[in-house]
Amino acid sequence: MNKKFIILSIIMLMPLCLTQDISVEQLLAHNKWSSQNQRVYLNDDEKLYRQTVFFDNLQKIKEHNSNPNKTYSVRLNQFSDMTREEFVEKILMKQDLIDNYMKGNGQYNNANNESQMNSQNHTLAASIDWRKKGAVTSVKNQGGCGSCWAFSAAGLMESFNFIQNKTLIDLSEQQLVDCVIPANGYPSRGCDGGWPANCLDYASKVGITTFDKYPYYSHQYNCTVNVKDTNNGFKLKKWIVIPNTSNDLKSALNFSPVSVRIDASSWGNYDSGIFNGCNQSQISLNHAVLAIGYDEKDNWIVKNSWGPAWGENGYMRLAPNNTCGILSSNVQITA
Structure with a gap:
């Protein structure tokens, strides 16, 4: 993936990062996922909402997979910006x-x-x-x-x-x-x-x-x-x-x-x-x-x-x- 594009994406999302305590690692995960799934949103408001949902799902996935009592694992996929x-x-x-x-x-x-x-x-x-x-x-x-x-x-x-x-x-x-x-x-x-x-x-x-x-x-x-x-x-x-x-x-x-x-x-x-x-x-x-x-x-x-x-x-x-x-x-x- 183009390095300049990644840096630009992070810069654009820094306000979200600061207001919602989002890490650079999470931003990179979203950028990679969005590119792989070719996400296009209607406007900036929808994009911001979908990013928020994505970060919430990402956290839930991390918590689930860190639980040794679970018999199955979960991961990001085409549904990861949906509640x-x-x-x-x-x-x-x-x-x-x-x-x-x-x-x-x-x-x-x-x-x-x-x-x-x-x-x-x-x-x-x-x-x-x-x-x-x-x-x-x-x-x-x-x-x-x-x-x-x-x-x-x-x-x-x-x-x-x-x-x-x-x-x-x-x-x-x-x-x-x-x-x-x-x-x-x-x-x-x-x-x-x-x-x-x-x-x-x-x-x-x-x-x-x-x-x-x-x-x-x-x-x-x-x-x-x-x-x-x-x-x-x-x-x-x-x-x-x-x-x-x-x-x-x-x-x-x-x-x-x-x-x-x-x-x-x-x-x-x-x-x-x-x-x-x-x-x-x-x-x-x-x-x-x-x-x-x-x-x-x-x-x-x-x-x-x-x-x-x-x-x-x-x-x-x-x-x-x-x-x-x-x-x-x-x-x-x-x-």
């Missing part, structure tokens, strides 16, 4: 959509949904990771659109397609964002949030095309899918709801990855390790990811959609049992 409340509002699903779901307005109501499956009477593997089997596509980035539900569902279909047809292709999240909508009979709302189960029902009827034919734009547009294109994509036949127990999720993961809904309110700055930082007494299922396995200690392995720079190359390890509500709302393709 936790802003992160929840901008990146996760909208609360009113979640509230309607909890009232029953978004419950599964799909013709191709089978009855819930009980735990299978077969020996479970000590650990499983579908990445090692070549069944998981690369980590994507949903951007500023709350389309996690589409990424979770597309990832599920990509993996099942590989298991069934031995071909790994990227499917179109944008098609799901644009087409799994109220006008087509689904309560999902594009960048405000939605339900992976709606995607599965839609794909069982229409099919889903490939990413290259219908690429992702991080916004919701009109549904423009050409049904002929879905012939080269994927069309599922059946799917199930997984019962809410650890054994049932482990059993399902021995068959294929699983689309899961969780509370990601405290996930923003996750870096690595076994995450157990959710408030288990107040779970809001505001995010969807793809569970792709578990390790020898029963920690869940999940694929996120915030890009490979987040977490463990785009993945997270969650503590066992119902951490962050991972057992609450899960679906899997069976045919």
Whole structure:
């Protein structure tokens, strides 16, 4: 980085340094982070506010990582100039959509949904990771659109397609964002949030095309899918709801990855390790990811959609049992 630019940045931020007891080390950290994340703000007031939020998050990260009792580490990333409340509002699903779901307005109501499956009477593997089997596509980035539900569902279909047809292709999240909508009979709302189960029902009827034919734009547009294109994509036949127990999720993961809904309110700055930082007494299922396995200690392995720079190359390890509500709302393709 240009040395003159660094010095100039420090000089410009010295008033902030003096009024808020900010160190040169913190200023350099902000300058480096801002350059890496290509931050551009509307005006000086917003820039000053975002710097203040950044320094607060930087201090929290330092305190967290210095605590030897923590089982996971945190770090700076693309969300580090957001407060936790802003992160929840901008990146996760909208609360009113979640509230309607909890009232029953978004419950599964799909013709191709089978009855819930009980735990299978077969020996479970000590650990499983579908990445090692070549069944998981690369980590994507949903951007500023709350389309996690589409990424979770597309990832599920990509993996099942590989298991069934031995071909790994990227499917179109944008098609799901644009087409799994109220006008087509689904309560999902594009960048405000939605339900992976709606995607599965839609794909069982229409099919889903490939990413290259219908690429992702991080916004919701009109549904423009050409049904002929879905012939080269994927069309599922059946799917199930997984019962809410650890054994049932482990059993399902021995068959294929699983689309899961969780509370990601405290996930923003996750870096690595076994995450157990959710408030288990107040779970809001505001995010969807793809569970792709578990390790020898029963920690869940999940694929996120915030890009490979987040977490463990785009993945997270969650503590066992119902951490962050991972057992609450899960679906899997069976045919």
